[in-house]
Amino acid sequence: MPFVKPSQSTTAASTPAEMYRDLPPRPDAVPGLWAHQSEMLSAFAELTNKPDVALELPTGTGKTLTGVVIAEWTRLSRRARVVYACPTQQLAMQVVGAANRESIRTSLLIGPHAKWPAAAETAYDSAAQIAVTTYSTIFNSNPHLADPDMILFDDAHAGEQYVGEAYGVMLKRRESPAEYAAVLKAVAPALDGVFLERLRQGAPDPSIGNDTRLVVPLRQPGMVAALDSALGALDAPLKYRYSMIRAGLAPCLVYVSYSGILVRPYIPPTHQNRLFTDARQRVYLSATLGEGGELERAFGRLSIDRLPAPATAPRYGRRFFVFPEFVEGVDATEFAQDVVKAAGKALVLAPRTDVAEQDARDLAQPSWPVFDINDVADGMAPFADLEHGVCGLAARYDGLDLPGEACRVVAMDGVPNQDNLQERFLQTRARAGAAIAARVRTRVIQGAGRCTRGPHDTAIVLVLGKELSRYLTRPEVTDALDPELQAEVAFGRENSQAFNATDVMTNVAAFLNQATDSTWIDGAEPHLKSMRKDAVKVDPPGTAALASAVSEEVRAWASASAGAWSDAATHAHEVARLVGAGGRDAAGYRAFWMYLEAAWSDHAASEAGDAAGRAAAAQLVRQAERVQSLGSWVREMAPFPSMERSPLGAADMVAVTQVAAQLVGGVNQGKLRSRLGEIHVGLSKRSPSVYEPALTELGKLVGADAFKPKGKGRCDSVWLWDNELWLALEAKSDHEPSGVVPHKEVRQANDQLRLLASDRGLPQAPVGSATVIISPKPGIDDDGAKGAEAHVHMVAPPLIAEIAYDVQNAWEDMLTKAPGRTPDAVRDLVADVLQGRGLLPTLLRERLTQDPVNPSARDDLAE
Template sequence: MAIKKRSDTQLRAETPEKLFPLLRKTGENSDTLWPQQVDLLREYAEKRVGARDLAIELPTGTGKTLTGLLIADWRRREGKGRAIFVCPTKQLVRQVVAAAEKEGIDVVDLSGSWKQWDPSAQSKYERAKATAVVPYSSIFNTSPKLIEADIIVFDDAHAGEQYVSKAYTVEIPRHLYGSIWSEALEAVAPMLPQERYQQLIGNTPGAGTRELVDGLVLAQRDDALPGLARALGAFARVDRSDRFAAAQKFAFDAIGGHLAACTLYVSWSKIEARPVTPPTFENSLFASATQRVYLSATLGTSGELERAFGRPSVARLHRPEGAPTPTSGRRFLVFPHLVPNADPDKLTKELIKSVGKSIVITPSEKEAENASTTIVPKNWTVFRKSDVEDSLDDFAASTKSVALLANRYDGIDLPGKACRSVTMAGYPGVTNLQERFYASRARAAAVSAERVRSRVVQGIGRCTRGPRDWALVIVADKETTTYLSREEMRATLSPDLQSEIEFGLDQSDTSLDDVRENVAMFLEQGKQWRSDPEEELARIRAAAVQHEPAEAPGLAEAAKHEVEAMERMWNADWKAASEKLHLAATALTSYPAVRGYQATLLFRAAVTIDKAARDANDEELAVRADALAAQAVDAAKPATWMAAFLPFQGRQALAPSAQLLSAASRLSTYIDGVGSPAKLKTAFENMLDGLSQIDHKAYEPALTQLGLFLGAHAFKPKGNSRTDSAWCWDETQWISVEAKSEHKIDGVIGVTDTLQVNGHLALVAEDRAVAVPEISAAVMVTPRTLVHKDAIAVAGGDSYRVTPDDIRALATDTERLWEGLQLLRNIKVASERTDGVVKLLDQHRLRPEDVLDRLTVTRIGEV
């Protein structure tokens, strides 16, 4: 080419917005910027050019990627330095590169191994002649090969936590690395109750044992760290061809010198070691950038972005008040589990066939495998994650196919005719052990709620990227159906999505023929759909109002202190870390919904100040640690997980609670009445058999027997509408247990059953002529996990649900307790026997408060 080119210095502009029309013409450029892009770019130029950390929210399909590329390219052209644009996956890197090239924005693809980078492309980035487009893993690793940049733009930042935390998390799956798992467990065994340790080393765990997660704050025991470091370091000795092991080696390199600042999450199937928030201040490439921009389709207000990226404060860039909200297509949601007399799996399969293609998104590979056999039409082509890693083009061009993707709620763009159906198969409530610990043991799910909400919203929108797109969304599992049925959760969503979900819930609670007719009408996209359905959707949308969660301001304030506390812990400034954690906990004082998370923060504050006390041999700090621990225990109720880690080393044991003394007193007497070991064995066999029955005539007496074995005054109250079994530890703690053992697993928990459970404690109080103790709960035992939206609305705050498996697991643990209790019959001194009972109940974690903890994990109206 003989064309003589000038230097590109003239391609500079006063603002990113003004740069857009100056970009090189490619024949495929966008005609103009959308109003929402213009609004945000102007706001950026006027107020946010100097922000170190800045979040920009634009709904899916409304131009956030181009907005981020323009900001990066403008700063680069202004001579501020190098620019990096970061994507979740390699496939998205290629997609962004293609989009940038269409707009005439100079970018280079630096994905993959740094050893295979095109030297010319690398040089363009390093000379600030082009923006580098890379995956998250190129930034967050122990030795980033990109040289420092002025600006780093993170696309899909709402999903960033999983990519950032991965660089600082050592995972030990038991089935793959059993010896490393065992070595790690042995290192921390002194931190665990003996009974829990025995559960973990067993080879045939029950469902409860397999799912249970312990959170060990490693600053609590200095003596555990050397052995744990040796165990985690063993990944360095695994064959180098093992890519997973290599990733764990690199993660250990990142955290190995700071294990005391980490938490070890221990479950039967996996162990994870990680800091609670990522220490990104250690990453020179990330920390040295002049500006970090976080692009998000669902930017929350609860501090999730700060926790995900380890930044104490992230400024927000909002569209002007009153600006119209951009839309992203139409979704028709169908909930097969709500359709009366329909087989949900068969209906899901039928709906997928009616569209001809679907993305099927699951939370895990295990659930993806299950979906492949239950809801994927026979003889259809199945695209797995590896098949679409580089491109979605083959799937987009295919027919009679599904893309079966585990934990891929982001990074999939299939607009227009590429795909008209999304199937959500599995509730994405937890994707790692920290989230599971928060959700179950710590009653702190609220801190992850923003992340869960983002996964669901993003999953629903995978095939509606633009305003003219439309797609059928099939919610194929009971838990996600219950989640979307909760009015307080829906209220946090955009009015458009609120209306689509409410419309879908209403239309699914009808006959199977009506559902089929409505789906056919939607897929036809003719005049019939444009009339009544769209009019109804418009009416629902007009009444919808979006609210942030009530606890969001507290969580956002706490996030700043949490991130700052991690930096203090990383630098072994334990006293300062404790002060920051206490500030974080204090920020949550006015928000009851996050009391469990507040208790977790208080406990960490207690552990870190205790660590400072040990290091300095400071008695005053030790007293402060005990006081914080006491606050944590109180705030955690009814959760009791931290009792296993108290008192701190060298301290006196806490006095037994009133309900524990009640149970111990009753069991001390009951021991003499159970008869011989053979009779006791028969009694347990009969009880366990009864708890395995569906017939209420066998189940209910077995429930009462279980209560007796746990030291309660257990009985079936007389009269109408009473609970099936009441467990009363005097007037200190009550549990009413309603057995819905005859429920069919595929049914729905309805209003009648819920209202019945709500009133049980009051009826027990009426019969006993006393007030209901403050520490009490009404429990429904049912195999069902799907709750009708009207039942959710009327469910009481002290009404919970458990499965028959949960009750059987409790009974099995109680049987092990009695192996020790029956040996106490030879102790004749009453006080000594009672002390022995107290000790055994504590060792087996079957104190009345532990029983309450186990039976109150899930409220009737929650997932």
């Protein structure tokens, strides 16, 4: 018989939590809201009049349920359209499933608009159901959704990847060689000749792959039009991407590398998207609130109100971090394979596809299936159902759920700090890593939590490779983690480097078998509890300064997008001023914005015929170069019209003069090539008696006074460019490629510049001088890192070998082009070649000082 249907109440629930209690119960629904979810929903109800609100909901704290409840409450209480946006279609389908379990009906609107189900679109249009879609449905040149009252963005911490990249064109050399060549031709006038020659080679040389240059087309005559012509000829789907920025091409930046070219604005001009900006409210569900303004930059918003995670949020499960690279005397890959064998399965995450898939093959047993993205395109269920197997995925740090026994190991390889060319430039050239530090840290945190989705899940986190192992030992990284995660990382690091392979594997077994073995509970958990209580979360230096400037950054780019160059420059000036409060930690980012101010000021002055304004812009470029300090990318930038390139600094002139003198005086090419061959051989050996002399000979070929200082405990080679810049090199070529650099060797490195200054009768080393430890080890002893002085850095031997190849190519180039030139012309040639190959002293310093041993140390040699 039919059910009796009493009249329904038209009174809307006053809070999202109240509405949740009224939802029809389903057998597969969650039992109820957690305390922290109720707190978050109540707090949100107080902010319904705020245009932008971010909710901090870390991994495993019920973010999706919180989001769909907010969406449904808003739809019902306001009788309005609501959109729930996800980064990917797979995540959108997961949200629909979660909503259905709670009796919340949704309209799944993904893929091409023409294929949307008519009934689902109508249900959204009439505000009868929430629309669940993807970021790309919103951020495209012609959104087809009816205007919403509210848009919720799930996984908003990944906004840069899905919003910023929507407003850009990435031309990958392998996939679009003709288009790459056309755009390269358009921006070629802004690139130095040697670098351009290297880009045009059919195969990359050893170091070109890591080099990224910035071009500002606005200040190069005719370049915006040439770039528009090249990009305007693109075919689908690239032409759709270009349509997003074509109207605002003039302020766009171009990042040029051998592998690809990226054209995009720094801040996405989302203010031009009516669907996005006209929504009454935008809600960002994020694993982190982005203390330095990351959410505002990613979404192009002036300010976002924040609701931090309640203190009642549950623990996200237990992770045991294992660092194979730190276990002394083992092959790290074989050891990691043993860990995966003991657990039965593993998910592998890496920034690049080739790395993820190779790691997956390396970690799998011979009979195990190895999955890639094609096997899990529609969800992780096929992998979760396997008894044994390994799945390798690239850049999928979010949206993968493998709870319980679905998978007990997540292996991570590589630091995801160069997700695109803009990030690579900021990280490696502009020394502005502070601006993306929280973004990178969040990717690592999210990746580590893929197999611990609930408070009772347990999983091993295998930290693969030297790069990520070193990253997770840096105090500025670990101190910014929440106390629980700080404790897990520190505990894992200590228990990897303190024991041999057998002991570490015994601990792995204890962790995996907690249901039947109390060893972990009794032996590890008390230590983790103590470490968690002692840990204090500390934002990295410069965070507050970055946060204070973000609204001015958004205003600056909005003005530039509108062609209001003078206003854009004014806002950029304010950004640089505010960021300057962050001191040396934000100096690279400050220089970046000072250069933008200079470019926009120069353009405005040019349009107004203001000669004084153009002179002031040129002075701003000089100031940006000084703020960036030695090895500045600013000096590589093509000068503005009527502006001359700044002269070489003193150290660089020393090197150019020395090398030019050798060329003018005559070089025995046979002997030189033999010498270069001996250097390559020496640098390929582990024996110090062979490696160290090769290091010194290499220094001589870049115009340095290079030698091994006499005396006990002195460094293995020094490269001196008069008293302008010194590099003291501590070669540890005989180190085993596992474990950590001992404390005593860091203490020894601390003294080298002082000893050298004493030798030369000087009170201290020249400004910017550095000591570089060359070691294959993946990390530094904790006490050694804490006690390291600011001038001490660490590199791996392959970087030195890479520099040696650059030196060989530079000399071959100079020997070919020098004959018949005047001495002055030879000096110009040497300057161009050394700069184009990254071999000027200041550029060598930049290459060798990317990894300070103790980033928080005070730098007595800074400018």
